[in-house]
Amino acid sequence: MNKLARWGLTMPATIAVVLLLVIPVMLTIATTFGEAAGPFSTYTAFFKSGFRMAVLYRTLQVALITTGIALVVGFITAYVIAQMPGRLKSIMIVAAVFPLLTGVVVRSFAWLIILGKNGIINNALMSVGLIGEPLSMLYTQGSVIVAMVYLFVPLMILTLVGVLEGIPRDLIEAAASLGARPVPTFLQVILPLAAPGLIVGAVLVFTGSFTSYATPQLLGGEKQMMMGTFLYQRAMVTFDWVGASTIAAIMVVITIGVVLIMSRMARRLNPMAV
Amino acid sequence: MATRIHPLLGAFAILVFFFLLAPLVIIVGSALSDTTFLTFPPQGLTLRWFANIFQMEAFRRTAITSLQVALLGTGLSLLIGIPAAYALNRYRVELPRWLSTLFVLPILVPEIVFGFALLKSITIGLGLPVFISLVVGHALLILPYSVRVVGASLASFDFSIEEAARSLGCPPLKTFMTVVLPNIRAGVIAAFILAFITSINDVSVSVFLTGPGISTLPIQILAHMEQFFDPTIASVSVLLMLVTVGVMAIVEATLGLTFLTK
Incomplete structure (x- = not known):
């Protein structure tokens, strides 16, 4: 009875994930190995093509730079938020959550108004006479x-606020009472304790930006094609489904690879784990 | 932890918040501008762009579709997610570990890949109607929220209360509804909200699953933006932001906003 219950309760969700996610994604990847020219022909074609490799490099580059900036900006902001007294802290958290709950399209659209030819930055620079004609940003x-x-x-801030708040105050006070100056305290006490959180945040941001679609579509256009927009273009514009599936397979391997490697690293780095 | 913060760090954080919030203020400002092009600060104030949305059939229709898909998809994901979360917590030892990994796969697999795979397999392969594909795709996309968030509140639930009810003769389903569910209410509400917001804002999956005559609001906004660059889009964005405000008010009223950092 019990055995029946525990399997029965998980069954609908299990069937749904297997039938609608695992099998479709596997089938999609499987089609890339069925080419007449040989099982790996679409991959060799991908890695030999200058254009396609440029898209992959660009995507990796954008994702890495985004992750790096988000780590620094998010960490400093989360650190400040964690020090704030209760009321102010909640206000700051709300201010970080609000953009997070607003859609990707809306948030990307804001940058069209800001960076466009007749956008805010161009208008401001022109009106003070710094530039003669609008910059193409x-x-x-x-x-x-x-x-x-x-x-x-915002995602990075929220991930790190929780982690930084979890660092016992005693540890920092202990370091200070033993004569540690703020910078060594930060480097030797706070940073190592926050490392697992930093890794989680970095993974979220990297995979999110590596696989994004709407933002590169709106702000990058054809010129700045990334893996997500490339996949869509191959599938829905040129109807090259094998090509699109190849892109899909490469994206899956890179994202899952990054998640696995980094989560293993996070576990090893956690100084609180015994 | 709480120590004094360096004024430079404080100033930096203020700049970050300016960076986070200014674009949203700019959207609101340009939605009110009495010009046919997008501009900020607004030139003249008008609400006509908001009135304009309601006259545009495409926005009205896709907004309704988005709401229907989000509600049905969230409902469906909770319907299969809550029992799974319950079993994972109640019978933790007896169930294999890969099972809980399986339920986070929809987050792990890139959304755009998932959308493409769904299009190939169920919309085209099985010939399912576009609307059904959308609901099913969204339900799966947000399943991890249902399982993880409800699971988190089940983790702190004392199952001996349930045992007590059962040993006093209460049937299993009634026990779940009257004993377990009220205790995990916060988790269910949170899962609902996260799932709903994710669904209503989704682009990457929906972009493959919208077909002739059926589209969701974010996809319609994208399509509109490619042709027109007028304040209509800004005013639709403001309406979507109002939905977010509404959701945050619900969170505050039911769970308290500090919940969001946990």
Whole structure:
């Protein structure tokens, strides 16, 4: 009876995930090995093509830069939030959560108004006479990165506030009472204790930006194609489904690889784990 | 931890919050501008762009679709997610560990890949109607929230209360509804909210599953933006932000906002 219950209760969700996610994704990946030219022909074609490799490199680059900036900005902000007294802290958390709950399209759209040819920055610079004609800031790697950082900093802040609040105050006081100056205290006490949280945040931001679609679509356009927009274009514009599936397979391998490696690292780095 | 913060760090944090909130203020400002192009600060104030949305059939229709998909998808994901979360916590020792990994797969697999795979397998492969595909796709996409968030509140639930009810002769389903469910109410509400917000804002999965005549609001916004760059989009964005405000008010009223950092 018990055995029946425990399997029966998990069964609908298990069947749903296997039938609608695992099998479809596996089938999609499987189609890439069925080419007449040989099982790995689409992959060799991908890795030999300058254009496709440029898309992959660009995506990795944008994701890494975004993750790096989000780590620094998010950590400092989360650190400040964690020090705040109760009321102010809640207000700051709300201010970080609000953008997070607002959709990707809306938040990317804001940067079209800010960075566009007739956008706020161009208008401001022109009216003070710093520039004669509008700068083209949209559809550059910079515009994609700015919007991505904007997208993911709240996520990093929220991940890290919880982690930083969990660091016992006694440890910092102990370090201080033993004569440690603020910088060594930070480097030798706070940073190692926050490392697992930093890794979790980094994984979330990296995978999120590596696989994003709407932001590179709106702010990067054709010129700054990334893996997500490339996959969509191959599938829905040129109807090259095997090509799209190849992109999908590469994306799956990279994201799951990063998650596995980093979560193992987070476990090893956790100084609180015995 | 609480120590004095360096003024430079404080100033930096203020700048970050400016960076986070200014774009949203800019959207609100440009939605009110009495011009046919997007501009900020607004030139003249008008609400006509909001009135304009309601006259545009495409926005009205897709907004309704988005709501239907979000409600049905969230409901479906809770319906299969809550029992799974319950079993995972109640019979933790007896169930294999890969099972809980399985339920986070929808977050682990890139959304855009999931959308594409769904299009190939169920919309085209099985010939399911677009609307059904959307609901099913969203339900799966948000399943991890149902399982994890409800699971987190089940983790602190004392199952001996349930045992007590059962040993006094209360049937299993009634025990769950009257004893377990009220105790994990906060988790269920939180899961609902997170799932709903994720669904209503989703682009990457929906972009593959919208078909002739059926689209969701974010996809419609994207399509509109490719052709027009007028304040209509800003005013739709403001309405979506109001939905977020509403949701946050519900969170505050039911759980308290500090819940969000836990």
